[in-house]
Amino acid sequence: MKLPLKKNEYRLKAHTPHAIIEYACEECLVETKYLEQFMNKSYFDKLCEERCPNYGNKWSCPPYAPDYMKFVKKYEFIDVFMLYIKLEQLDYIKQEYLKIKAANSILKSRMDKALRNSMNENEFYISTGSCRLCKSCKKKAGKSCAYPERRTYSFEALGINVSLLAAHLFHRDLLWYKAKNLPEYTSVVAGLLTNNGITDIKVIDRLLELK
Numbered sequence: 767m768k769l770p771l772k773k774n775e776y777r778l779k780a781h782t783p784h785a786i787i788e789y790a791c792e793e794c795l796v797e798t799k800y801l802e803q804f805m806n807k808s809y810f811d812k813l814c815e816e817r818c819p820n821y822g823n824k825w826s827c828p829p830y831a832p833d834y835m836k837f838v839k840k841y842e843f844i845d846v847f848m849l850y851i852k853l854e855q856l857d858y859i860k861q862e863y864l865k866i867k868a869a870n871s872i873l874k875s876r877m878d879k880a881l882r883n884s885m886n887e888n889e890f891y892i893s894t895g896s897c898r899l900c901k902s903c904k905k906k907a908g909k910s911c912a913y914p915e916r917r918t919y920s921f922e923a924l925g926i927n928v929s930l931l932a933a934h935l936f937h938r939d940l941l942w943y944k945a946k947n948l949p950e951y952t953s954v955v956a957g958l959l960t961n962n963g964i965t966d967i968k969v970i971d972r973l974l975e976l977k
Contacts, residue, residue, distance in 0.1 A: 773935075776970050780872050781977040784858050787872060789851045791973065793966045794935040796846065798838040798959065804934070807833040807925030814922070825904070825911040826897035831923035841890070841959040845966055847881075848936050849873045850953035862948045873954045878918075880972035881958055888961060893918040894954040921955060928955050 776791040811828040814820070820827040838844065851873060856865040874894045881891035897903070897918045904912050911917055921928050929940045932955055941949030958965050 774966055776973075778970075778973055780876065782872070785855065787851060787855050787869075789849055789873065791970065792848045792850075792936045792938070793969075794846045795843060795963060795966070796935070798841050798844045799835070801844065801846075801926060801931065802835055804927045804931045805834050805925045806927055810922055810925050810927070820896055823903065823906055824896050825914075826917055826919050827923055830905075831919045831925075834921075834924040834926050837919065837924055838959055842961045843959070843963055843965075844892075845958045845960065845969070846931070846935055846955065847877060847957065847966075847969065848932055848938065848953055848955050849877050850938070850951045852951045853948055854950075862946060863943060865948060866943050866952050869952045870954065873952070876973055876976050877954055877956050879976065880969050881956060883972045884965070884969045885958060885960075889965070890959045891918060892921055892924065892957040892959065894956045895920050896923065921957070931955065 773792070773794045776793070778789055778791055780787045780789060814828045815822075818827070822829065824830075851869040853865050853869055856868060859865045859868055877894050878891075878898070881893070885891055899913050899916060899918070904910060921931065932938055932940055932953070938953070940953060940955075941951060943949060958969060
């Protein structure tokens with residue numbers, strides 16, 4: 767199994783109504799099969815069943831999400847992206863938990879939009895969370911998925927341990943808000959599936975287009 771093929775880091779800015787927020791994007795290209803070592807589908811399905819209200823209520827979530835290796839079988843490479851914001855920049859927000867919420871909103875919206883606008887007809891992406899193509903998933907109304915060919919999944923839904931993945935590829939921990947203590951930064955992880963080994967430049971270009 768080959769080691770990561772390349773790694774890059776970029777510094778970017780998000781323009782919000784209250785401040786210009788700096789964030790970082792770390793990128794690592796690997797063969798799709800390289801991430802199999804981080805897979806534990808049954809464990810994360812069970813975790814979702816016990817702790818997440820989306821379990822069984824979204825087509826993009828367990829138990830409906832496929833396992834990672836089946837999902838990526840058409841693709842040779844995955845470009846993994848980790849975006850993070852240092853939370854000290856959000857001192858204009860008084861409540862600590864709301865700082866995390868605001869930062870995650872900045873990162874998730876930018877990452878998913880950049881990946882969606884970067885991919886071509888032969889590529890697909892793994893999103894920062896459950897699919898958000900519909901305002902409310904049709905599963906909640908007992909209906910079929912409205913966009914089965916465009917439905918996205920998170921790494922976790924596919925059974926990937928993102929904490930191990932981030933530590934291994936980027937040497938960076940996922941930090942959490944615990945006991946009302948604000949972590950140094952918050953982050954999101956997503957990926958672009960491709961058969962072309964060069965994809966990061968177009969994703970960064972899309973991120974730069976977002977103010």
